[in-house]
Amino acid sequence: MQFMLLIYEDESIYGPDKDGAAMQQIVAKHMAFNRELGAVRMGGAGLKSTTSATTVRTTKGKQSIHDGPFAESKEQLGGFYLIDVPDLDAAIAVAKKVPVLQDGSIEIRPVLGP
């Protein structure tokens, strides 16, 4: 069963360009975590900060393009993993190990499909 793990953290701790010491620290943790995941990991990536986000919005068939993320919130989507594990309990066990620097949330979403 495939699950998407969506990583939400307050991105301001990583600085506007996500290139400071905090970023190096968390990247090192993700590298180690990647090795630990092994074949369970189907994919994943870190994302640039929401200041780089652009949203294409469709309303009543009409499309418009906006600066910024879809939703403003205290914690922002900062990266994701796609994993393949037997069930939700296994996905929860993986999600608990996803590194976050301070506070953060990992949303677990089963991938649609057979």
Added chain:
Amino acid sequence: MNGAALDRVFREAGGRITAVLASRFRSLDLAEDSLAEACARALDVWPRNGAPNDPAAWLYQTAYRCAVDAIRRRDTATRLASYAAEPDAYEDLPDDGGPIPDERLALIFICCHPAVAVEARAALTLRLVCGLSTREISRAFLLPEATLAQRLIRAKRKIADAGVPFEVPGPEGWPERLDAVLSTLEVAYAKAHEDASGTGPHAAYAIEILELTRVLAQLLPNDPDVLALAATTRFTEARRRSRTNSRGLMIPLSEQDPALWDRQLIDEGRSFLERAMASDSNRWRVVQSAIHAEWCARKSVSDPPPWQEVLALYDVLLTLRDDPVVRLNRAVALAEVSGAQTAIRELDAIDAEVTAEFLPYYAVRADLLRRSGRNIEALYAYEVAISLVTTPAERRWLTERRDMLMRGDKPSSSSPDR
């Protein structure tokens, strides 16, 4: 064999059958629907052909076949639509006369999975494991039947979609998952116990929660927390009749008449508690249960209340679980042992933010202030408590206390039942 007899078989074996079907076919809906269909067939066949020797086994085998048929129909439909490969068949029908495998533990863990909405967990457990109808549960939870039915549907869909496993959790997730089960039952029982008069629709379903704790203790016979919960619910339920007087006024625990307590339930509770202590006495649920046992050891109102022993146990409890509720309960015992002044200082140390809307805090505080002669502050605390209370017996108790204080009367009793 009539409908009532079927009802009895369903109550006794329904949870077991639902559990084994759910675990075999990985679908709560299929398990429920198949059992319902088997019951419908029983109502049709039993009166005509006579009841089978083993009605539970008959229901199980029939429900199993209904489930297999349903899967065949579905698979055929899918195959016709998509030319998919031949699916696995479920040909290993259960043997005639063999015992129904017990998968109820897995079913309880599924119903109380932390991924299931908190407010749906107890309802789902009562529905699937205890076989209560949606109407019965909705009455117990004081909810419209349609609302409760919606909750159950949503919870079952979540379980199916989110990938909740149909197994008892492994060691890694065990403590967290078991805690979710125990707290579900605790919240459900607390709801059943909330109204001191115990005459509301909650009273009957408290028995169902007790039954669930018994089943859980049977399935996990060595777990101290499971045994302690079975004990605590029995000690509490045993005192139900003594919790209000003839006028529906709440009676504090220390003034309840032990002659009214249900001795059989207390004995059952005691034997669960002994097993829990033998397993691990250093758990907060076990210590909490020991406090109840201390109270339930009283034989008559002339026995002195065991405040000293209760306080000593609260001191232990505080080392295992330091939260405002424990601190508040300890303060009640402390007031009896060391005086109201000392207890008020303990209350003052509890985080004000946590206690802001916490009824027992104001009820205890009001009583302690009154006993310290701080009447104005006591009146204020009574007013806050009355504004927070939701159940009639407690409301009357608090209102009476406040009115006595305003008249300058001295009440005979001391502290509320907490």
